[in-house]
Amino acid sequence: MPHPASPTETPRAIPGTTLFDGDAAQKGYQLNAMCFSFNSAANRAAFAADEEAYCTRFALTADQRRAVATRDVPGMIAAGGNIYYLAKLAGILGLSVQDVGALQTGLSVDAFKAMLLAQGRGQSYEQSIAEARHG
Amino acid sequence: MPHPASPTETPRAIPGTTLFDGDAAQKGYQLNAMCFSFNSAANRAAFAADEEAYCTRFALTADQRRAVATRDVPGMIAAGGNIYYLAKLAGILGLSVQDVGALQTGLSVDAFKAMLLAQGRGQSYEQSIAEARHG
Amino acid sequence: MAEIVGAYFTSHVPGIGGAIQRGDQQTPYWKPFFDGFPPVREWLAAVRPDIAVVFSNDHGLNFFLDTMPTFAVGAAAEYRNADEGWGLPLYKPVKGHPALSWHVIEQLVADEFDPVTCQAMLVDHAIAIPLELAWPDVTEWPVKLVPIGINTVQHPLPSARRCLALGRSVHRALSSWGGDERIVVIGTGGLSHQLDGERAGFMNPDFDRFCLDHLAADPDALTHLSVHDIVRLAGTQGVEVLNWIAARGALGPGAVEIHRNYHLPISNTAAATMLLEPA
Amino acid sequence: MAEIVGAYFTSHVPGIGGAIQRGDQQTPYWKPFFDGFPPVREWLAAVRPDIAVVFSNDHGLNFFLDTMPTFAVGAAAEYRNADEGWGLPLYKPVKGHPALSWHVIEQLVADEFDPVTCQAMLVDHAIAIPLELAWPDVTEWPVKLVPIGINTVQHPLPSARRCLALGRSVHRALSSWGGDERIVVIGTGGLSHQLDGERAGFMNPDFDRFCLDHLAADPDALTHLSVHDIVRLAGTQGVEVLNWIAARGALGPGAVEIHRNYHLPISNTAAATMLLEPA
Ligand SMILES: [Fe+3]
Numbered sequence: 001m002p003h004p005a006s007p008t009e010t011p012r013a014i015p016g017t018t019l020f021d022g023d024a025a026q027k028g029y030q031l032n033a034m035c036f037s038f039n040s041a042a043n044r045a046a047f048a049a050d051e052e053a054y055c056t057r058f059a060l061t062a063d064q065r066r067a068v069a070t071r072d073v074p075g076m077i078a079a080g081g082n083i084y085y086l087a088k089l090a091g092i093l094g095l096s097v098q099d100v101g102a103l104q105t106g107l108s109v110d111a112f113k114a115m116l117l118a119q120g121r122g123q124s125y126e127q128s129i130a131e132a133r134h135g
Numbered sequence: 136m137p138h139p140a141s142p143t144e145t146p147r148a149i150p151g152t153t154l155f156d157g158d159a160a161q162k163g164y165q166l167n168a169m170c171f172s173f174n175s176a177a178n179r180a181a182f183a184a185d186e187e188a189y190c191t192r193f194a195l196t197a198d199q200r201r202a203v204a205t206r207d208v209p210g211m212i213a214a215g216g217n218i219y220y221l222a223k224l225a226g227i228l229g230l231s232v233q234d235v236g237a238l239q240t241g242l243s244v245d246a247f248k249a250m251l252l253a254q255g256r257g258q259s260y261e262q263s264i265a266e267a268r269h270g
Numbered sequence: 271m272a273e274i275v276g277a278y279f280t281s282h283v284p285g286i287g288g289a290i291q292r293g294d295q296q297t298p299y300w301k302p303f304f305d306g307f308p309p310v311r312e313w314l315a316a317v318r319p320d321i322a323v324v325f326s327n328d329h330g331l332n333f334f335l336d337t338m339p340t341f342a343v344g345a346a347a348e349y350r351n352a353d354e355g356w357g358l359p360l361y362k363p364v365k366g367h368p369a370l371s372w373h374v375i376e377q378l379v380a381d382e383f384d385p386v387t388c389q390a391m392l393v394d395h396a397i398a399i400p401l402e403l404a405w406p407d408v409t410e411w412p413v414k415l416v417p418i419g420i421n422t423v424q425h426p427l428p429s430a431r432r433c434l435a436l437g438r439s440v441h442r443a444l445s446s447w448g449g450d451e452r453i454v455v456i457g458t459g460g461l462s463h464q465l466d467g468e469r470a471g472f473m474n475p476d477f478d479r480f481c482l483d484h485l486a487a488d489p490d491a492l493t494h495l496s497v498h499d500i501v502r503l504a505g506t507q508g509v510e511v512l513n514w515i516a517a518r519g520a521l522g523p524g525a526v527e528i529h530r531n532y533h534l535p536i537s538n539t540a541a542a543t544m545l546l547e548p549a
Numbered sequence: 550m551a552e553i554v555g556a557y558f559t560s561h562v563p564g565i566g567g568a569i570q571r572g573d574q575q576t577p578y579w580k581p582f583f584d585g586f587p588p589v590r591e592w593l594a595a596v597r598p599d600i601a602v603v604f605s606n607d608h609g610l611n612f613f614l615d616t617m618p619t620f621a622v623g624a625a626a627e628y629r630n631a632d633e634g635w636g637l638p639l640y641k642p643v644k645g646h647p648a649l650s651w652h653v654i655e656q657l658v659a660d661e662f663d664p665v666t667c668q669a670m671l672v673d674h675a676i677a678i679p680l681e682l683a684w685p686d687v688t689e690w691p692v693k694l695v696p697i698g699i700n701t702v703q704h705p706l707p708s709a710r711r712c713l714a715l716g717r718s719v720h721r722a723l724s725s726w727g728g729d730e731r732i733v734v735i736g737t738g739g740l741s742h743q744l745d746g747e748r749a750g751f752m753n754p755d756f757d758r759f760c761l762d763h764l765a766a767d768p769d770a771l772t773h774l775s776v777h778d779i780v781r782l783a784g785t786q787g788v789e790v791l792n793w794i795a796a797r798g799a800l801g802p803g804a805v806e807i808h809r810n811y812h813l814p815i816s817n818t819a820a821a822t823m824l825l826e827p828a
């Protein structure tokens with residue numbers, strides 16, 4: 001077990017990881033609000049029928065709009081999207097959790113799944129992701 | 136200054152006073168929900184247009200329905216109404232805070248107001264309310 | 271570094287808004303209350319705050335019993351007033367200060383408070399009336415708002431001790447805020463009053479004096495009271511003094527009283543106004 | 550007097566619901582996970598709980614960022630599931646136990662926690678899936694629910710120490726509850742997983758083993774970790790272990806492990822199941 005830091009220690013950045021904190025919550029509010037609205041089937045249909053109009057209705061920022069239009073999941077996160085809410089948009093876009101993982105890691109979906117399974121065989125995350133990236 | 140009790144002491148009942156606690160919040164939920172809806176002018180108009188239908192829509196209990204129908208403010212409190220929400224209903228019914236006070240104390244509105252003013256002249260609440268009740 | 275210029279406390283009875291709209295400030299009924307405010311305005315003009323951290327309670331505008339917070343911290347860019355059920359003219363919106371709000375939230379959670387964070391929040395007369403009384407002639411409020419809501423509606427309420435500790439945690443946050451703003455702390459509501467029950471109309475100047483006398487120098491004295499004690503001594507709505515207690519904590523360890531006004535009745539309420547400066 | 554019969558912990562990945570609906574429990578992918586549940590069902594059949602106090606986190610069904618609680622306690626007569634955004638079949642509603650909920654709320658506030666009280670609350674897969682796994686063949690749940698939600702979505706999250714203390718306060722409430730019900734405590738979510746960012750797909754069996762090894766005998770060991778530590782070691786969604794830590798606190802001072810299952814991956818998640826009994 002790694003040595004835990006003190007609870008009050010100033011956090012170091014965690015590679016490949018964005019904390020959804022106040023800054024992100026503020027930046028991503030509109031995008032997340034749109035995703036939250038997708039709990040309603042009628043809203044999902046409205047988005048599918050006219051994505052542009054629906055994004056306008058929720059006043060998405062230009063960055064958010066662009067990330068949604070291009071299905072750019074890392075862009076959605078960078079624009080303040082929270083994965084718990086984005087998962088609802090992913091569903092509309094037909095993306096599974098593994099598809100979303102692949103989009104964020106730059107792996108193919110098969111390579112991403114293989115990386116998960118490699119961890120299941122007892123291989124470390126670091127080794128699994130390295131093999132997935134470099135063969 | 137009276138001697139304060141310990142924060143953990145078991146509370147004694149306070150005469151003429153109901154605490155809006157979990158029991159009351161549970162019992163009064165529908166009535167308070169209806170009152171909360173009166174933040175909207177359209178809802179106030181709908182209540183005014185058909186009080187019975189509006190109460191039915193919020194599934195008021197029989198006690199709550201009776202208290203609203205008869206403008207029985209103590210009955211509303213007994214049925215779980217919270218004064219912060221009931222104040223919105225009082226507005227629709229044309230009742231001021233002093234009218235509501237009069238209805239609960241059994242005083243005339245003038246006597247209730249006089250009781251408040253007597254406290255303003257430095258007389259205790261106990262003396263002021265006793266004089267208001269008994270001349 | 272930001273500076274906490276002081277704290278301003280006042281009752282927030284809805285009827286005050288009506289008196290302002292009717293221009294009744296100088297009528298015999300209202301004059302003893304409004305006469306407490308010229309010193310407040312002069313002081314604010316002198317200390318020039320540009321942020322207000324306001325402790326108050328929602329009166330059924332923003333929160334309902336479906337989801338009732340103990341402590342709620344606003345983190346919005348703007349706070350609007352809305353119809354509170356009486357169709358009255360709306361109060362001016364208040365700009366927020368989300369960065370300071372989040373700084374406060376971080377401190378509160380680090381200090382083991384459990385706030386609800388509100389990136390959208392309507393504010394009611396409990397915030398608007400103190401601002402109207404402080405700055406009666408402005409077209410836009412001179413302060414940005416960090417609103418902190420305390421449950422005074424549904425028991426169990428947080429204890430006076432917990433509210434003072436909440437305020438002290440907010441003080442730590444304000445003390446470590448890197449901006450150069452001037453911050454006024456505001457506590458609103460109370461003092462003794464009771465709107466509901468057979469005891470409606472109850473006020474208690476003895477209790478109010480106890481609060482006012484101890485607020486600056488010994489706020490911990492107020493925390494020896496349970497919420498039940500406060501209801502007994504101050505009335506069911508007198509518990510709004512919890513907002514004052516929390517605001518006193520946010521001012522900082524030492525304080526000196528520079529202004530006080532007390533008058534009853536205003537509507538059913540014993541109305542008080544107070545200014546404190548850091549000591 | 551009510552009896553706390555034990556605690557049941559499990560991951561709550563949405564895909565588990567899909568596997569149940571498809572009848573995939575015995576496929577090679579799912580079997581190692583579902584094989585952890587016959588002992589859970591046997592144990593539940595033996596201890597016959599009629600109340601479940603469940604610590605979990607909302608996944609954007611009941612709460613949004615407009616009003617985001619740190620701790621939310623349900624006090625509803627019934628909790629319904631609703632469309633979480635994927636149009637899946639709804640899970641069965643769960644009856645509530647409002648009287649016990651309010652008893653818990655009273656204790657929490659007395660112990661200086663600041664819960665949001667929810668007289669209306671939707672429950673998501675984080676509650677429904679553990680129930681489906683525990684009682685797969687019932688038409689109505691055999692337990693009434695007291696749901697306690699913990700913010701694992703928006704930082705700052707409550708610390709592990711705070712969550713353990715929350716659970717211990719809930720334990721005090723359950724210990725003083727006058728009813729004769731049999732209570733099971735449930736903690737759901739985790740263990741290590743990360744859905745977002747370049748590190749998506751990260752799992753950490755070392756950390757998970759540390760949690761599972763210490764949960765029964767030394768839960769305070771988990772509280773030496775900051776939330777930031779937990780994110781680093783368990784992934785951004787691995788913070789759901791906070792639900793386990795709080796549930797462990799609610800079980801009571803001593804505990805003994807009676808069952809454990811651990812398997813990865815289930816979807817992107819290292820899935821764990823555990824049963825503890827009071828020691
Ligand atoms: Fe008030």
Ligand SMILES: [Fe+3]
Pocket residue numbers: 561562608675738739786789
């Ligand atoms: Fe989860």
